Amino acid sequence: MSKSKLQHYLTHIIKPYAYRIELFRLSNPFIDLSLLLLPIMKNLTQLTTLILNNIESNYIEQIVNHLSSLPVLSSLIIISINTIKNHKNIYYKIFRLPILKYCQLLIELLQCPKSLPVATNEFSTIEHLIINHEISIDQLPILLSYVPQLRRLSIGNLKKPKINRTERDSISLNYLTNISLKLHNVNFDDFEILVTNYFRQIQVLTIAIQYIGFYDNSTQYLNADRWEQLISIHMLNLRVFDFQLSYRGLDSNDERQAFETLINKFNSTFWIEHQWFFDHHYHQIT
Structure with a gap:
């Protein structure tokens, strides 16, 4: 769309009827949001x-600063095409929106700021939270402390902690029943702490992990006995367990035999009674 057509559309259609718009979607990285969206947000x-899909990250802070002028906003999606430089208090400002229920974010380099404390008296109404950019497992509890009404959580790139995690703070997430995680270099010890403190009510757990190579640390999630203990004690309501583990470079016969020995331990009575069945296959990467 040319600039002149955009200006005509804005002047004659969007601005006069802004008060009637219930859904606003932009999916063009070349649109100047300072002309199209920001002037009419109030x-x-x-x-x-x-x-807001595929937008320039330099608009994000301005947009977030204006979100409080949207009195009935209940669903928010922000996906940027590049990394963000200034991300001060973005999470906090989103969490303060009064009736927000659904929030999906993909903003590269958006970190949980060190100045953001664990929530004590200000909480979000968010029930479904999707974070697809990188977040470390030690930052996640801080964000979770703001969303006690959370029912569904999806993290698309959960990384190892940036600091040594020794704390075991517990936050009540009594409604959180559906969780999807893609783990990157998160050891099982840290994952257990996460489950013990925050995931006790879950009914559906989806986990995806990928390793390059078959080595000692890469087999920790294949410990069937450890999984059985964790589920039996801390995830008593779990109904659906979707566990996807992939290796790149599982080439030698010894490695495949060791892998299959671990996988076969998931065929015990515990797994059969839950009707959770595991399978595996090998494929050539070209």
């Missing part, structure tokens, strides 16, 4: 859903 009084 007039979007009926807007319930805001979707």
Whole structure:
């Protein structure tokens, strides 16, 4: 769309009827949001859903600063095409939106700021949270402390802790029943702490892990006995257990035999009674 057509569209369609718009979606990295969206945000009084896909990250802080002017916003999606430089208090400002229920974020280099404390008296109404950019496992509890109403959580790139995790703080997430995690270099000890403190009510757990090479640390999630103990004690409501583990470079016969020995331990009575069945296959990477 040319700049002149965009200006005509903005002047004659969007601005006059901004007060009637309930869903606003932008999916063009070349649109100047300072002309299209920011000037009318205070007039979007009926807007319930805001979707910003493939936008320049330099607009994000401005947009977040104006979100409080949207009184009925309940669904927010922000996906940037590049890394963010200034991310001060973005999480905190989103968590303060009064009726937000659904939030999906993909903002590269967006970190949980060190200045953000664990929530004590200000909480978010978010029930479904999706974070697809990188976040470390020691930052996650801080964010979870703000969302006690959370029911569904998806983390697309959960990384190893940036500091040694010794704390075992417990936060009540009594409604959190559905969790999906993609783990990167997170050891099983840290994962156990996460489950013990925050995931006691879960009913559906989806985990995806990928390793390059078959070595001691890469087999820790293949300990069937450890999984059985963790589930039996801390995940008593678990109904669906979708566990995807892949290796790149599992080539030698010894490695495959060791892998299959570990996998076969998931065929005990515990797993059969839960009707959780495991399978594996090898494929050539070209």
